């Protein structure tokens with residue numbers, strides 16, 4: 001069915017017809033030479049940020065392209081993944097007509113964005129072992145289903161989904177499959193980036209908010225076919241990635257070793273935390289994690305959450321999510337924070 005996939009048949013008519021805003025910086029970018037820019041009504045006095053930023057973030061994309069092995073024409077950057085996901089909704093889902101499929105328990109933003117965009121969100125629960133229920137998902141697809149959101153490694157459960165399950169969806173669904181890889185850097189599973197050429201209906205999103213330690217600057221990345229990226233480029237705000245974010249992100253991605261060192265430490269700490277949680281009497285089940293957090297089923301989540309709060313430790317109570325009754329999600333902290341957490345847990 002993949003072979004019949006045609007992006008033009010799923011893009012919104014209004015987006016197809018759109019002629020994007022052409023900004024001054026679309027026409028000329030400074031090459032550091034002696035050009036005089038009098039085209040954008042900026043204040044000419046130099047202070048580091050008096051000029052509009054590059055609307056296509058060329059320097060940053062060049063490095064990412066090298067590191068990820070994906071061409072710059074297959075990338076779009078957003079103000080966090082949240083902006084990227086919102087752009088995907090706005091490009092492909094007609095309000096009050098189209099629908100998407102999400103797989104709870106999962107990241108809450110897919111649903112919120114569906115509501116904001118007046119798009120129906122069809123929820124198909126994961127199986128009890130936290131895998132996509134492929135037959136149920138395919139049964140939920142109708143002529144107005146445009147997107148399926150897959151979060152792998154999944155938040156809050158922590159597991160990566162089986163490759164075969166995702167493959168079946170990519171091959172059987174004639175809309176877009178969005179794979180959110182916010183936690184991929186903590187996983188030893190292969191990224192779906194390597195499959196972009198094989199699947200024209202695949203979108204992969206990543207972020208600098210987790211492993212890269214830059215949640216504060218807001219930088220999300222969307223990888224997809226050139227056809228999909230050019231549609232998203234048409235509708236994105238021209239200067240969606242500010243200058244400070246572009247600079248900071250560039251510095252950080254150039255310092256790959258530092259990022260890698262922190263990831264290694266976080267993974268060591270995750271193992272320590274898992275071991276400690278496992279030994280606690282009130283922990284009934286610990287779910288295996290491919291991310292920088294662990295989900296634990298406890299005897300009484302509300303009570304344990306409150307006890308931790310009294311000790312100044314804030315975790316996430318995920319009990320209201322389906323299949324997650326009495327669960328707490330622990331983000332892996334620094335070695336010192338984890339030592340404190342573990343000491344407190346042992347006293348409860």
Ligand SMILES: *Cc1c(COP(=O)(O)O)cnc(C)c1O
Nearest residue numbers: 080081082107155182207209220
């Ligand atoms: C944290 C997280 C993100 C990150 O979103 P940003 O807007 O890039 O900070 C995306 N997806 C999932 C599943 C997450 O848990």
